[in-house]
Amino acid sequence: MSERLLDVYDALLLDLDGTVYRGEQAVPGAPEAVAKAREQAVAIRFVTNNASRAPQEVADHLAELGFAATLDEVSTSAQAGAAVLAERVPAGSPVVVVGSDALAEEVRLVGLRPVRTASSEVTAVVQGLSKDTGWRDLAEACLAIRAGALWVACNNDTALPTERGLLPGNGALVAALRAATDAEPLVAGKPERPLMDQAVRTANASRPLVVGDRLDTDVLGAHHAGLDALLVLTGVATPGQLLTAAPELRPRYLAADLSAVLDGVAELEIAVTDSAWTVRVDNGLLLVSASDAGTAVTEDVTADATAGPAGQRWSADALELLRQLCAVWWAEGGGAGVRVCATDDAARAAVGRLLPAELLATPA
Incomplete structure (x- = not known):
């Protein structure tokens, strides 16, 4: 095995919803991976766009799920939103809060005054996810924004992964x-x-x-900050979305789930390597074949309620194929115009399980 991720990086900035847990369930293998990282003196930060809960509540929830998280390991978009406000409006200013009491508390902690109604004194609006937000809350924020108040959104996530599926996120209300x-x-x-x-x-x-x-939050956020990213397939992103991603949405690494931080860099990196799959471009098509005549992938995806967003678990062969497809297609410039054509039965079975029908082509 090559040098491991934990040997190369000194901190893991972990998304929560869809990465560490899904709703009230930890992603299988995630608590053990986090514990091993701590043993290797790799710093852990649970970095969440969810602004609905206080940092201590987040830490407590993580601890209940087996992560033994501490308060200083939690970074929330509510904290970041309050910090942005503090940099831009005078101390003591009233700020309309659209969101949870936890968000209001973060506003108070930076020296501003959280309020729930618009007035001529209001200098800013801060908006974060709350399952109790309704029309009246949005109406007060609307009045303040139209009157010239600064508007800060804690995040712009349109969907929230849960154990029941994707639900409306803060971005939908934004x-x-x-x-x-x-x-x-x-x-x-x-x-x-x-x-x-x-x-x-x-x-x-x-x-x-x-x-x-x-891709649009974690990977793009890493790109904006000049950091490497590992994409896991336990939440929102799909193989088809990854293959057709724009350059700023392309992670350096791909894995099934968080437990992959214990694996080697070379095994996870999206790059053209010696593989069980041969992928090449011909007349705008990605042609895929099994490199070894003995390769037969019949169970690339199996049902598992704790795995991906549609109850899918990705095999090592499927992920290896996806890395090869991405590496070859991205080297050609990438984009949404890709069509994948399998040239043998093993490749046909694999790409059929991995990619949506609209990305597939049949041999001429």
Whole structure:
């Protein structure tokens, strides 16, 4: 095995929803991977765009799931949003809070005054996820924003992964206010830098690795911060989305789940390598064949309720194929115009389980 990720990076910046846990369930293998990282003196930061809970609540929840998290290991978009406000409005200013009491407390901790109604004194609006947010909350924020208040969104995630599936995230409610005000918020959470910079700073890290399940927040956030990223397939991102991703949405590494931080760099890196699969480009098609005549992938994906977003677990062969596909296609410039054509039965079975039908082509 090559040098391991834990040998190369001095901190893991871990997304929560869809990466460390899904709803009330830890991702299998994740608590053990985090414990091993701590044993190797690799700093841990649980970096979440979810602004609905206080940092101590997040730490307590993680501890209940077996992660033994401490308060100083938690970095939330509520903290980042409050910090952005503190840099831009005078101390003691009233700020309309659209979100949880935990977000209001973060606003208070930076020396500002959280309120729930608009007035001529309000200087800013901060918006984070709360399952109790309703029309009246959005209406007060709308009035303040239209009157010129600074608008800070803790994050812009449109969907929230849970054990029941994807539910509306803060970004869905941000979109409602955007439509009502014709304004655009400053975003504190991923993919913007404030939250990521906060996590790196508190971890005192010189070479951190971002681990997450989303291309548009975790991977793009790593790109904006100049950091490497490991994408895991236990949350939002799908193989098809990864293959067609724009350059700024492409992670350095790909794995099934968080337990891969214990694996080798070369095994996880998205690069053209000696493989059981041969992938080449011909007339705009990605042609795939099994390099070894004995390769037969019949169970690339098996049902498992604790695995991917659709109850899928990805085999090592499937992930190796996806890395090869991405590496070859991205080297050609990448983009959404890709079509994948399998040239033998083993390859046909593999790509059929890995990619959606709209990305597949049949041999001429």
